[in-house]
Amino acid sequence: PIVVEPPLMASAAPPVILTQDELKKIAAYKAVEFVESGMVLGLGTGSTAKHAVSRIGELLQQGKLHNIVGIPTSKITHEQALSVGIPLSDLDAHPVLDLVIDGADEVDPFMNLVKGRGGSLLREKMVEGACKKFVVIVDESKLVKHLGGSGLAMPVEIVPFCWKFTAKRLELMFEEAGCVGKLRRFVGNGEPFVTDNGNYIVDLYFKRDIGDLRAASDAILRLAGVVEHGMFLDMATTLIVAGELGVTVKNK
Numbered sequence: 001p002i003v004v005e006p007p008l009m010a011s012a013a014p015p016v017i018l019t020q021d022e023l024k025k026i027a028a029y030k031a032v033e034f035v036e037s038g039m040v041l042g043l044g045t046g047s048t049a050k051h052a053v054s055r056i057g058e059l060l061q062q063g064k065l066h067n068i069v070g071i072p073t074s075k076i077t078h079e080q081a082l083s084v085g086i087p088l089s090d091l092d093a094h095p096v097l098d099l100v101i102d103g104a105d106e107v108d109p110f111m112n113l114v115k116g117r118g119g120s121l122l123r124e125k126m127v128e129g130a131c132k133k134f135v136v137i138v139d140e141s142k143l144v145k146h147l148g149g150s151g152l153a154m155p156v157e158i159v160p161f162c163w164k165f166t167a168k169r170l171e172l173m174f175e176e177a178g179c180v181g182k183l184r185r186f187v188g189n190g191e192p193f194v195t196d197n198g199n200y201i202v203d204l205y206f207k208r209d210i211g212d213l214r215a216a217s218d219a220i221l222r223l224a225g226v227v228e229h230g231m232f233l234d235m236a237t238t239l240i241v242a243g244e245l246g247v248t249v250k251n252k
């Protein structure tokens with residue numbers, strides 16, 4: 001838990017203790033303030049984006065928003081959005097979106113992101129690449145100095161065909177950074193995790209800095225067998241962070 005003491009509450013009142021999920025909800029609700037009636041809206045995936053989807057549904061139910069068209073970034077968000085009454089469409093019908101709200105796994109000081117630890121990176125990148133405004137919502141634990149430096153996974157979506165070959169090629173590509181690639185598997189039965197697009201995910205772990213992110217991105221995408229990776233470079237336009245000192249909104 002993180003202690004939140006808004007500066008204006010410098011009284012004898014005890015500090016409010018918020019869980020990580022409550023911080024995610026604060027960031028999500030703040031982002032929904034950017035939503036206006038009539039918008040074509042990208043709906044992100046994950047435990048933070050889920051709060052935004054619920055809130056949009058609530059505002060539609062209350063008649064405070066009208067004529068929203070949602071474009072979900074995963075099958076799970078599709079289900080959730082339908083369950084809260086958001087009318088849905090897709091990129092074929094709406095190739096330009098007004099706004100997308102989504103979470104992230106890592107955010108660097110330039111608003112570059114790692115996404116996809118929830119497995120939806122391909123659809124997220126397609127939807128977020130088609131919007132006018134991309135609002136990223138995180139709790140402060142997601143802020144990093146360098147992408148891939150947190151010791152956590154950098155996801156790469158690959159085709160299942162000869163996945164070991166592709167995973168090995170990815171490791172060799174980042175040998176100097178001490179890269180280890182692990183096929184993502186379901187915890188229960190150990191079967192490979194399969195994305196909404198029928199692909200596998202190799203999670204890359206780095207011991208050292210991977211250096212130039214754009215060069216790394218280009219190299220990964222040039223490898224046959226790779227479908228997409230989880231680096232979202234220069235895509236976010238607004239960052240909302242909920243943390244110890246309250247919520248901050250930063251525009252690029």
Ligand code: 5RP
Binds near residue numbers: 047114115124
């Ligand atoms: C899913 C994602 C999520 O946005 C990312 O994993 C953050 O998830 P959460 O909000 O649950 O921390 O990229 O593919």
